Amino acid sequence: DIVMTQSPATLSVSPGERATLSCGASRDIGHNLVWYQQRSGQPPRLLIYGASTRAAGIPARFSGSGSGTDFTLTIDGLQSEDFAVYFCQHYNNWPPRHTFGQGTKLEIK
């Protein structure tokens, strides 16, 4: 099975600054990569799919990049509501297999 590894585990950034989160796959997954945001006490929220396509209603300050084994989620101009946990997820179309990273906690510096 593919293993998804996120780094760092915790990232401290000041409001208004840029945050860069990383996700690595144990083997080539093309662009089959999704990013979610999870605020405390809430379910995950879809941010990015296909490695770089923003989901409906997601602000432009969120961007995804990468392919193959290395992926990045960038959040520009951090706002208070952005401090949360972020997960990456690999998906295989068929048979459906979904593997999540362990998450990166984005905290206020």
Place this chain on the structure above:
Amino acid sequence: EVQLEQSGAEVKKPGESVKISCKGSGYTFSGRWIAWVRQTPEKGLEYIGIIYPGDLELKYSPSFEGQVTISADKSVSTAYLQFSRLTASDTGIYYCARGADKFDFWGPGTLVTVSS
């Protein structure tokens, strides 16, 4: 508005069974896959399996196959996740989510606690 409404929290003893539900609204329930995902502090987010309510096609993660049963009833727009013999390690928050690859809408989660 798309919504996934989940059943309430459950407290069970080891060896007991539980069936939790996920009712979809605001879209054609039979036409979109529903996935189940577990979240625990120890293992994070784990994919359990997926079902297509329209024809009941389903697929389990190898990690959960034989341990759970996923089903759906399109007449009431509801998917189900059932455990027949719970163990303490089944404690966690269970989410249903819409989609086959990306999960674009999630239910609020059902907390299942297994404790003697």
